[in-house]
Amino acid sequence: MSEQKVLVIDSDEASCALIKTVLTARGFQVAVAMSARLGLQFYEENTPGVVFIDMSLKDLDVRYLVREFHHKDDAMAIILMSYAETANLVQESLALGATDYLYKPLKSEEVYFKTKQAFEIRRFVVNNSRSLKGIEERNISLQKQNLLLARRIEESTKNLTRLYEDLKETYMRTIKTLAHAIDARDHYTFSHSDNVTRYAELIARQMNVDAAYIADISDACQLHDLGKIGVHDNVLSKPSALTDEEFTQIKQHAEKGAQILEPLKFLEGVIDIVKHHHERWDGKGYPDGLKGEEIPLGARIMSVADSYDAMVSARPYRKVGLTKQEAVAEIKKNSGSQFDPKVVEAFLKVVESFA
Numbered sequence: 001m002s003e004q005k006v007l008v009i010d011s012d013e014a015s016c017a018l019i020k021t022v023l024t025a026r027g028f029q030v031a032v033a034m035s036a037r038l039g040l041q042f043y044e045e046n047t048p049g050v051v052f053i054d055m056s057l058k059d060l061d062v063r064y065l066v067r068e069f070h071h072k073d074d075a076m077a078i079i080l081m082s083y084a085e086t087a088n089l090v091q092e093s094l095a096l097g098a099t100d101y102l103y104k105p106l107k108s109e110e111v112y113f114k115t116k117q118a119f120e121i122r123r124f125v126v127n128n129s130r131s132l133k134g135i136e137e138r139n140i141s142l143q144k145q146n147l148l149l150a151r152r153i154e155e156s157t158k159n160l161t162r163l164y165e166d167l168k169e170t171y172m173r174t175i176k177t178l179a180h181a182i183d184a185r186d187h188y189t190f191s192h193s194d195n196v197t198r199y200a201e202l203i204a205r206q207m208n209v210d211a212a213y214i215a216d217i218s219d220a221c222q223l224h225d226l227g228k229i230g231v232h233d234n235v236l237s238k239p240s241a242l243t244d245e246e247f248t249q250i251k252q253h254a255e256k257g258a259q260i261l262e263p264l265k266f267l268e269g270v271i272d273i274v275k276h277h278h279e280r281w282d283g284k285g286y287p288d289g290l291k292g293e294e295i296p297l298g299a300r301i302m303s304v305a306d307s308y309d310a311m312v313s314a315r316p317y318r319k320v321g322l323t324k325q326e327a328v329a330e331i332k333k334n335s336g337s338q339f340d341p342k343v344v345e346a347f348l349k350v351v352e353s354f355a
């Protein structure tokens, strides 16, 4: 135990004897070293809690000795001893971390008092460093828990994102199935929405539209006639000309489709395209009579793709669709009036690849 052990390093025999006598009588174990090197050696054997060091030791620099003891035990209490003329050295060594000092010639009571005080300081330092260590350990453990929590949150977020994506996909599948079912009522072919999607994608790519927006255009193409859900079969499949009232009913499908999709916030970009896919470049379309670039680009693209597929397909009022050449001529003719000329330009470049 360092608690009661004292080491005295002093070449002056009288001082050593005085300290040893005073402290031994008070229950301390005192080891004496007559040189600094011996002192360091004795430290290893005795591991004292308090060391007295005489400032006039010749074999090692006192400042080095103080540093060395603190290196071995950072709670070590060191009492320096000197005559008044070495006072500067005392200050310097205190600055280095010595605990206290004693002026020679030594006085018995002072030796005992300073020793007692030095052990108290040592206890204080030891306890403090223990608390500090405890705090550090708690900090480390808290950091570990934080890391663990962060990982769990990350995992939960990933799971939630996955669930959200699954949910989105399920929604989309359900809506697309519904849209296909509606499609089948209106068109002689089941593949109208798929054709429009394929054509619109090709045109959009030709126009260097970014991938995320192409995905929106594709979804919109799949869902564009969803609003026809409320239009009666008799009207959708009518082989003769529609009455004004019937035509008004049909025209509402763009807006109705957008309304059906409205609650699905992740379809924001898609809804806009669905709503405006019957607008015309010259402003004569519906539902809002938007003109030119007021119409979302996706809707302008879809308009060309949708019209082309409608032209080449059989219709209730037209058993055989137009030929590719006829349909292309029709699209060209309406460039700048019904259709965005730039979209038509892109369409003309890719139409050969349409199946």
Ligand SMILES: [Fe+2]
Residues within 6 Å of the ligand: 224, 225, 253, 277, 278
């Ligand atoms: Fe439509």
